Amino acid sequence: MFPLMVDRLSFKYNERDPWVLNDLSFSLSFDSGITGLIGQNGSGKSTLINCLSGVLHSRVGSITYFGKSAGTIMAKRQIGVSFQNIEFPANLKVREIIGAIFTIRGLQVSSLDIARWADDFLLSDVLKKNARNLSGGRQKMLANLLALAWEPAILLLDEPSAGLDFDARECVWRHLQAARQRRAIVLIASHTYEELTCLCDGIILLDKGHIAAQEQLNGVDNSVILQEFKTTLKRGIYV
Numbered sequence: 001m002f003p004l005m006v007d008r009l010s011f012k013y014n015e016r017d018p019w020v021l022n023d024l025s026f027s028l029s030f031d032s033g034i035t036g037l038i039g040q041n042g043s044g045k046s047t048l049i050n051c052l053s054g055v056l057h058s059r060v061g062s063i064t065y066f067g068k069s070a071g072t073i074m075a076k077r078q079i080g081v082s083f084q085n086i087e088f089p090a091n092l093k094v095r096e097i098i099g100a101i102f103t104i105r106g107l108q109v110s111s112l113d114i115a116r117w118a119d120d121f122l123l124s125d126v127l128k129k130n131a132r133n134l135s136g137g138r139q140k141m142l143a144n145l146l147a148l149a150w151e152p153a154i155l156l157l158d159e160p161s162a163g164l165d166f167d168a169r170e171c172v173w174r175h176l177q178a179a180r181q182r183r184a185i186v187l188i189a190s191h192t193y194e195e196l197t198c199l200c201d202g203i204i205l206l207d208k209g210h211i212a213a214q215e216q217l218n219g220v221d222n223s224v225i226l227q228e229f230k231t232t233l234k235r236g237i238y239v
């Protein structure tokens, strides 16, 4: 049994709409490392991350973590997730959000822990600020901290480095590499060529809600694989 298994998953937002995800099957193991989820705008990456995290629910197909359905408390306890669009609660300071989220996760957190994590994710100077008033990049870093800092077994990150400056992106990459080192399963939706070629160990290509290709890179030059994927899309296999 794979730790993460997706079996014949289909999803549509409304009954009358077309399928956004269509008959997807894949699995990831502790040896998968960091998997990049790529595809054109609108191909369904965020929808898939939302289904995997249990925020969206489909009645067609299944998603299981260690045999438990996505959306169950048991499954959610294993997953760190950061979404593409983040809206933090109004009037909560950064340190309060970190404290609250980790307490909900059942972790004992001291102000020392919060200070250390903030330092780790380049947020020390904004700990006392209202999270909603932070810049977009800083909010993204806070979302990354909330997903990564407690070192979950599975990470689902929607464009974790989008909008980040150089130092912040390097910091996120360092944490992702550390997650790989401790054999977490990491799935990141990304449009960043450098991220895919330098960081990822495997790639899943989504095309109009289908998996058009899945490759484990095994040290092959990732840019070659990405070029092949482009060719695949040009052939319009699923058009």
Ligand SMILES: Nc1ncnc2c1ncn2[C@@H]1O[C@H](COP(=O)(O)OP(=O)(O)OP(=O)(O)O)[C@@H](O)[C@H]1O
Pocket: 013, 014, 020, 039, 040, 041, 042, 043, 044, 045, 046, 047, 048, 084
């Ligand atoms: N809440 C929603 N209600 C209805 N349709 C939606 C909703 N959210 C997304 N969609 C549709 O689902 C499809 C896939 O969108 P999704 O955001 O998953 O794509 P994506 O691959 O993440 O795109 P991008 O690269 O632009 O972030 C699109 O056609 C989009 O319009």
